[in-house]
Amino acid sequence: MRRYFGRKLLLYGLTFFVAVTINWMIPRFMPGDPVSTMLARRTVNDPAAYEQMRVYYSDLFGLDKPIWEQYLNFWGSLLQGDFGISVWAFPTPVGSVILSALPYTLALVIPAVLLSWVVGNWFGAFAARRKLLDSAVLPVGYLLTAMPYMWLAALLAWVLGVVTGWFPFAGGYSFSRTPELTWPFIQDLIMHWVLPFLSLFLVALGGWAIGMRNMIIYELDSDYSNYLGALGAPNRLIRRYAFRNAMLPQITGLALQLGVIVAGAVVTEIVFAYPGLGLTILRAIQNLDFFLLQGVFLFIVVGVLIANFVIDVVYLLVDPRTRIGVA
Amino acid sequence: MTALQEITTREAESASGPSRDWLHFAVRNKKLVIGTLIILLFLCIGVFGPLLARSGSAYDFVGPRMEPPSSEFWFGTTLFGQDIFAQFVYGVRNAFMVGLFGGGVAAIVGMVVGFLAGYRGGWVDEVLSMITNVVLVLPSLAVLIVVNAYLGIRSIPAQALFIGLTMWPWAARAIRAQTFSLRSRDFVDLARLSGSGTGRIIAREIAPNMSSYLVMMFILMFGGAILTAASLDFIGLGPTEGVSLGLMLQHASVNSALPLGLWWWFVPPGAAITALVGAMYVANVGLDEVFNPKLREM
Amino acid sequence: MTLKVDDLRVYYRTLRGEVKALDGVSFTLADGEIMGLAGESGCGKSTLGKSLIRLDQRMKHVGGSVELDGQVLPIADDRRMNAHRFFEVSLIPQYSMSALNPTRKIGRMIEELLRSRGAPFDRKELERRLHLVGLSTDVLDRYPIELSGGMKQRTVMVISTLLDPSLLIADEVTSALDVSSQRAVAQTLLEFRDRHLVKSMIVVTHDLSLVYQIADTIMVMYAGKLAEKAPAKTIVNAPRHPYTQALINSLPEVGVRYSERRLQGIPGSPPSLLNPPKGCRFRDRCPLAFDKCETEPPFTEIAQGHSVACWKAI
Numbered sequence: 001m002r003r004y005f006g007r008k009l010l011l012y013g014l015t016f017f018v019a020v021t022i023n024w025m026i027p028r029f030m031p032g033d034p035v036s037t038m039l040a041r042r043t044v045n046d047p048a049a050y051e052q053m054r055v056y057y058s059d060l061f062g063l064d065k066p067i068w069e070q071y072l073n074f075w076g077s078l079l080q081g082d083f084g085i086s087v088w089a090f091p092t093p094v095g096s097v098i099l100s101a102l103p104y105t106l107a108l109v110i111p112a113v114l115l116s117w118v119v120g121n122w123f124g125a126f127a128a129r130r131k132l133l134d135s136a137v138l139p140v141g142y143l144l145t146a147m148p149y150m151w152l153a154a155l156l157a158w159v160l161g162v163v164t165g166w167f168p169f170a171g172g173y174s175f176s177r178t179p180e181l182t183w184p185f186i187q188d189l190i191m192h193w194v195l196p197f198l199s200l201f202l203v204a205l206g207g208w209a210i211g212m213r214n215m216i217i218y219e220l221d222s223d224y225s226n227y228l229g230a231l232g233a234p235n236r237l238i239r240r241y242a243f244r245n246a247m248l249p250q251i252t253g254l255a256l257q258l259g260v261i262v263a264g265a266v267v268t269e270i271v272f273a274y275p276g277l278g279l280t281i282l283r284a285i286q287n288l289d290f291f292l293l294q295g296v297f298l299f300i301v302v303g304v305l306i307a308n309f310v311i312d313v314v315y316l317l318v319d320p321r322t323r324i325g326v327a
Numbered sequence: 328m329t330a331l332q333e334i335t336t337r338e339a340e341s342a343s344g345p346s347r348d349w350l351h352f353a354v355r356n357k358k359l360v361i362g363t364l365i366i367l368l369f370l371c372i373g374v375f376g377p378l379l380a381r382s383g384s385a386y387d388f389v390g391p392r393m394e395p396p397s398s399e400f401w402f403g404t405t406l407f408g409q410d411i412f413a414q415f416v417y418g419v420r421n422a423f424m425v426g427l428f429g430g431g432v433a434a435i436v437g438m439v440v441g442f443l444a445g446y447r448g449g450w451v452d453e454v455l456s457m458i459t460n461v462v463l464v465l466p467s468l469a470v471l472i473v474v475n476a477y478l479g480i481r482s483i484p485a486q487a488l489f490i491g492l493t494m495w496p497w498a499a500r501a502i503r504a505q506t507f508s509l510r511s512r513d514f515v516d517l518a519r520l521s522g523s524g525t526g527r528i529i530a531r532e533i534a535p536n537m538s539s540y541l542v543m544m545f546i547l548m549f550g551g552a553i554l555t556a557a558s559l560d561f562i563g564l565g566p567t568e569g570v571s572l573g574l575m576l577q578h579a580s581v582n583s584a585l586p587l588g589l590w591w592w593f594v595p596p597g598a599a600i601t602a603l604v605g606a607m608y609v610a611n612v613g614l615d616e617v618f619n620p621k622l623r624e625m
Numbered sequence: 626m627t628l629k630v631d632d633l634r635v636y637y638r639t640l641r642g643e644v645k646a647l648d649g650v651s652f653t654l655a656d657g658e659i660m661g662l663a664g665e666s667g668c669g670k671s672t673l674g675k676s677l678i679r680l681d682q683r684m685k686h687v688g689g690s691v692e693l694d695g696q697v698l699p700i701a702d703d704r705r706m707n708a709h710r711f712f713e714v715s716l717i718p719q720y721s722m723s724a725l726n727p728t729r730k731i732g733r734m735i736e737e738l739l740r741s742r743g744a745p746f747d748r749k750e751l752e753r754r755l756h757l758v759g760l761s762t763d764v765l766d767r768y769p770i771e772l773s774g775g776m777k778q779r780t781v782m783v784i785s786t787l788l789d790p791s792l793l794i795a796d797e798v799t800s801a802l803d804v805s806s807q808r809a810v811a812q813t814l815l816e817f818r819d820r821h822l823v824k825s826m827i828v829v830t831h832d833l834s835l836v837y838q839i840a841d842t843i844m845v846m847y848a849g850k851l852a853e854k855a856p857a858k859t860i861v862n863a864p865r866h867p868y869t870q871a872l873i874n875s876l877p878e879v880g881v882r883y884s885e886r887r888l889q890g891i892p893g894s895p896p897s898l899l900n901p902p903k904g905c906r907f908r909d910r911c912p913l914a915f916d917k918c919e920t921e922p923p924f925t926e927i928a929q930g931h932s933v934a935c936w937k938a939i
Contacts, residue, residue: 015461022470026477139609146550146605148557150576151597158585227724228738230679231785232710237741241726248728256463263468267558271580285476285563293476300469308464320728320768351640 004322008312012305019301023294024074053087083298084291088283094295097280102299104172105276107193109265112200113254120208121250125243127209128216137209144206149264153199153271160195167195172275196272200264204257211253215246248319255311258304352617359617362610369603373423376416385413385570396591403591406582411575415595418572422553422603425487425571429552432491434545437498442529444499445506456503459496467493468558475564483569486559490552497551498544505537539618546611550604557600572596627791627825628654628677633689635676644898646672648849649689651924652932654792659818659826661836661857663872664846665895671719673846674794674829676700678714694791711742715790715823719797721781725769732765735784744788754783754822758813775806779813786817791824793817798828799835807835815839834876837861842930845869848895848906851924855931865927865938868907905935913937 065073077084083094127137144152161169168174173188219225219242228238269278277296284292316322353359381389386409394404402411444455470493480486509515510533518528534541559565560573561580575596579585584592633650636643646669654660662670675681677691677700686701693713699705718724726734739746752762758779769777778798786793795814799807817823830836836843837857844854845868853866864870893910896902904919905911911918917936924934933939 011457011460011464014457015464018461019465023473026473029478142605142608142612143601146554146603146608147601148554148561148573148576148597150558150561150580151593151600154576154580154585154593155597158590162586223718223720223723224726227716227718227720227781228726230710230716230718231738232707232712232742233738234707234741237737241729245726245728259464259466259468262466263555263558266468266472267561270562281472282562285472290477293473297469297473300466304464304466320730321770324768324771 001316001323004316005312008309012309015305016301019298020075020078021071023297024071027290053085053090078298083295086284086292087289088287088292094292097292098277098295098299101275101277101280104274105265105269105278108196108200108269108274108276109261112197112204112265113261116201116204117208117250117254120205121212121247123205124209124212124214125216125246127213128220129239134213137213141206141210141213144203145210147203148267149199149203150267150271152203153196153268156195156199157271160198168192169195170273192272192274196268196274199271200261200268203264204261207257208250208253211250212246215249216242219243219246248315251311251315251318255308258307262300262304349617353614356613356617358609359613362606362608362613365602365606366610369419369599369606370423372416373420377413377420380413380416381410385410385417393587393589402595403589405578405592406584406587406589411592411595414570414575415572415599417570418575418596419599419603421483421569421571422556422600424483425490425556426549426553428484428487429490429494429556430545430549432488433494433548433552434498434541436492436495437544437548438502438534438541440495440499441502442506442533445503446510446525446529446533448507448510452503455499459499459503462493463496463500465493468555471555471559472562472564475559479567480559480564481567483566483571486556486566487552490555490559491548494548494551494555498548501544502537502541505540506533509533509536539614543611543614543618546607546614550607553600553604572600627656627658627694629692630677631690631692633673633676633691634687635672635680636685636687637672637683638685639683639899642899643685643687645849645901646684646898647676648898648901650846650849650851651689652844652851652854654825654827656824657818658842659814659828659840660854661833661840661843662827662829662846663831663833663836663843664852666831667895667898668846669849669898670829670846671796674716674796674827677792677794677827678710678716679703679706711790712744712788713790714792714794715785715788717782717785717793717795717798719800721778721798722774722801724781725777727769730766730768731772731780735765735787738784739787751783751787754787755780757816757820758783759809775802775809778802778806778810782810782813782817786822789822793823793826794829795826796829797831799830799832807832808838811835811839833861833872845872848901849898850906851932851934852907853931853933853935855928855933859931865931865933866907866935867911867913867937 081095083098086092086094086097089097123137123141127134157169160166168191172192173179173185174192177185177188179185216239220238222242222245225238225242228241265276266278266281268274269276270282273279277300281293281296283289284296381387388408389410390400390404390408392404392408393406394400394408396403400410400412402415404410405414440455440459444452444459467490471489474489475486480489506529515528515532518532523531556565556571557573557576560571561577563577565571565574565577573596576593579589579593579596584590630653631651633647634645635647637646646667648669650669650673662673664670672684675684676686677698680686680700680703691698691700693709698709698714725731729737735751736746751765755762755764760776760779760783764772764776764780769780772780778801782798798814799810802810814826814828818826828836828840833843840857842854843857843860845852845860845866847868853860853864853869855864860869861873864873896906896909902908903921905914905922908914908918915936922934922936922939924932925939926932927938
C-alpha cells in the first residue's frame with residue numbers, strides 16, 4: 001500500500017514539476033521579447049497602468065538574470081502564491097480572479113462527472129443484460145461520446161433556452177441580480193446551472209455507458225464467471241460479481257478521463273458564458289492576458305492531480321488487490 | 328487449449344490462410360460496414376467536395392447574407408454572405424488532415440515508446456512509463472491552450488502536430504502492455520536466439536502480431552484528434568490560416584448564428600464531426616469483434 | 626453404473642461448417658471408477674468433459690444421450706441442466722488459478738454460491754474438507770490473490786466437491802502446477818473418491834504417466850472418436866490400438882510428461898474434423914493400416930473391460 005501511494009505521489013509531484021516548467025518555458029520560446037510583445041499587442045490607455053505593467057513584467061520575467069535564477073525566481077513567487085497580476089482585470093491579482101471563478105467550475109464539473117459516471121454505469125450494466133436495450137444504448141452512447149461538447153451545448157442552449165425559453169442560457173446568474181445568500185438568488189443560480197450541467201452530463205454519459213457495457217461483457221466471459229456457471233450458479237449472482245469487477249476499470253477510467261472532462265467544461269462554459277475557469281481562459285486569450293492564462297493552467301493541473309489522488313484512495317478502498325499490495 | 332482452437336488454427340494453416348477468415352467476418356459485421364461507409368462518405372466529401380465548391384477562398388463574400396440553403400448555396404450562407412458549403416467541404420478535408428496527421432504523430436511516438444518500454448523492460452520501462460504517465464495525467468487541452476496562446480498556431484499541420492504530441496500516451500500505454508505479453512512468447516525467443524536485434528524483432532515479430540490492435544488504436548486517436556482540434560478552434564486558438572469545422576462552429580457561435588435562426592451555419596459542422604467520429608468509434612467496435620473471436624456473436 | 630454415455634455427438638459451429646469434435650462416443654463409467662481420458666490436443670477429450678456439464682455457446686448437441694445414476698441428463702438444455710450441476714455433476718476446471726472471483730473473500734463467495742443454489746452452508750463441514758486437503762481455515766478470510774497457485778487449486782477442488790457429486794470432471798487440473806504439486810493433486814483426487822466425497826471421476830489429461838498413478842481405467846480418444854478403453858495397467862502394458870501403442874511408446878519413461886502438440890513418434894497429423902475421412906480416422910498415420918480400414922471399425926469389447934476400435938485387434 002505504501003508502495004502504491006509512493007509511486008502515485010511521485011508521479012503527481014513529477015507532473016506538477018513538469019507543468020510548472022512548461023509554464024515557465026513557453027513564454028521564453030515566444031518569438032521576440034515577451035514583455036514588449038505582450039504590451040504591444042494590447043492597448044492600455046492609462047499610462048500609469050502601462051508603466052506599472054511594464055515594470056512588473058520585466059521584473060517578473062527578469063530576462064537580464066541568468067536562466068537558472070529566472071527559473072528559481074519563478075518557483076519562488078509561485079510557492080508564495082503569487083501568480084502575477086491580471087491584465088484583463090487589472091490590477092486584480094491572478095489568484096483572486098481564479099478563486100472567484102473556481103466555485104462555478106467546481107459546481108458544474110463535480111456533479112456532472114459523478115452523476116454521469118453513476119448513471120452511465122447503470123445504463124451500461126442494463127444494456128449488457130438485454131439485447132433490445134443494448135441495441136438502443138450502444139448507438140446512442142456512441143453518438144453522445146462523438147459529439148463535440150460545444151455543439152451539444154449550443155444546441156441545448158438553442159432548444160431549451162432560445163426556442164422554448166425554459167432555461168436561461170447565458171451567465172452564472174441574471175444581470176439584474178447581485179450575488180447574495182437569498183432563496184431567489186440561489187434559485188436563479190440553479191436555473192443558470194442546469195443547461196451547462198446537462199450538456200456536460202450528457203456527453204460524458206455515453207462514454208461511461210459504453211465502457212461499462214463492454215467491461216461487463218468481458219467479465220461475463222471470464223474464468224470465474226464460467227466456473228460459477230458450470231456449478232449452476234444463477235445468472236443473478238454471476239452478474240452481480242461481474243458488475244462489481246467491471247466497476248474497477250471504470251474507476252481507473254474516471255481518472256484517465258479527467259483531462260477530457262476538463263476540456264469539455266472549458267468549452268461548455270464558453271458556450272453558456274458561465275463564469276468559471278473556462279470563461280476565464282477565453283477572456284485571458286482574448287485580452288492576451290498570459291499571466292491569467294498560465295495561472296488557470298496551473299490551477300487546472302493541480303485540480304486534476306487532486307482528483308487523481310482522490311480516485312486513487314477510492315480505488316484502494318474498493319479493490320482488495322491494491323490493498324494487499326500485489327497489484 | 329480447447330479443441331476448437333487447435334482445429335481452426337490447423338485448418339487455417341493448411342487451407343487458405345487466416346486473411347480470408349478475417350475478411351469473412353469483416354464484411355458481415357454490421358458495425359464495421361456501417362462505420363466504414365460513413366467514413367468513406369466523408370472522405371469523398373473531403374476529396375471531391377472542393378471540386379464542386381466555388382473557386383477562391385471559402386471565406387470570400389460570394390452571396391447574399393443569411394441565405395437559407397438553396398439550389399445555388401446548398402448549405403446557405405453566413406451572416407456575411409460566405410458560402411457555407413465551401414467552408415464545409417474544406418472543413419471536412421481538413422478534419423481528415425488533422426486526424427491523419429495528429430493521430431499519426433501520436434501513433435508513431437506511442438509505438439516507439441510503447442514498444443521500447445514493453446520489450447526492453449527494466450529501467451528503460453520505468454523511465455518511459457513515468458514519462459508516459461506524466462503526460463497522461465496532464466490535462467492535454469490545458470497544455471495545448473497555453474502552448475497555442477503563446478506560440479500562435481498558423482497552419483493545420485502545426486495544430487495537428489501539437490495535438491499528436493499530447494495524445495501519444497494512450498497508445499504507448501496500450502502498446503506497452505501488449506508488447507509485454509508478447510515478448511516472452513516462443514516465436515520472439517526464437518528470433519532472439521537467432522540473433523535478431525531489438526528493432527528487427529519488434530518490426531518483424533511483435534508489431535505484426537498486434538497489427539489489428541495498432542489499427543484500432545490509430546482509429547481512436549484519429550477521432551480524438553478531430554475532437555481536440557474542434558475544441559481548440561472553438562476557444563479561438565485554431566489555425567489562423569485555414570478552414571475547419573471547429574472554426575465554423577466558432578464563427579457561428581460568436582456571431583450568434585442560432586439565436587439569429589441561422590441553424591444551417593451551426594448544425595452541419597457539428598453534425599459532421601459527430602457522424603465522422605461516431606462512425607470511427609463504431610467501426611472500431613466492429614473491428615474489435617472481427618479480430619477478437621470471443622466477442623463475435625455466433 | 627454411474628454414467629452411461631450413448632453415441633454422443635457434439636459439434637462446434639464454425640464459419641467453415643461444423644467441426645465434429647465428438648462424433649459418436651459410447652462408454653460407461655462404474656460406481657467408484659476413476660477414468661483417465663487421454664489423447665492429443667483437439668481429439669475431443671475436453672469437448673467430452675464440457676459436454677457432460679456445460680456446453681459452451683459454440684457447441685451443439687447433435688445426438689446421443691447421457692445417463693447419470695439412471696437419470697437422463699438434459700445436456701442440451703442449459704436451464705434444466707442447472708438442477709444437476711454441482712449437486713450431481715461437478716467440475717474442476719483447468720483454469721483453477723483464475724476460477725475464483727478476485728474481489729470476494731473466498732468464504733463469502735462460497736457462502737453466496739451455496740445460498741444461490743439453495744444448498745445449506747455448513748461451515749464446519751467446509752472447514753473439515755479444507756483440512757482434508759491441507760488448507761487452514763484462514764483461507765476463507767482471504768482474497769484469491771493472497772493464495773499460492775497450489776492453494777487456489779486445492780480450494781477449487783474443495784468447492785467443486787462440496788455437495789458430494791456423483792460425477793466429477795477434472796479437466797487438465799495439473800497442467801499449471803509443478804511436479805510435486807501435481808502428485809499432491811492426484812493423491813487428493815484419489816482420496817476424495819476413497820472417502821466417498823465423489824462417486825466417480827473423469828480425469829481429462831494429456832499426462833498419461835500422472836493419470837496412470839490414480840486411474841482405474843484409461844480411455845484414449847483420437848479425432849473425435851474413442852480409440853481404446855481398458856484398465857490402466859492394460860493400457861500401459863498391453864495396448865491393442867496402434868494409436869495407444871504409439872502414445873505409450875512416445876513416453877520416454879513413466880514420470881516424464883509429453884506436452885508437445887503433436888506426437889513425435891507418429892508422423893503426420895490428425896485429420897480435419899470438419900470433413901473427417903470415412904473409415905478409421907487413424908488410417909493415414911497407422912503403420913498397420915490395410916484395406917479393411919476404409920470401413921469404420923466398431924468400438925468393440927475384446928476382453929472384460931477392454932474395448933478397442935481397430936480391425937487388427939478384434
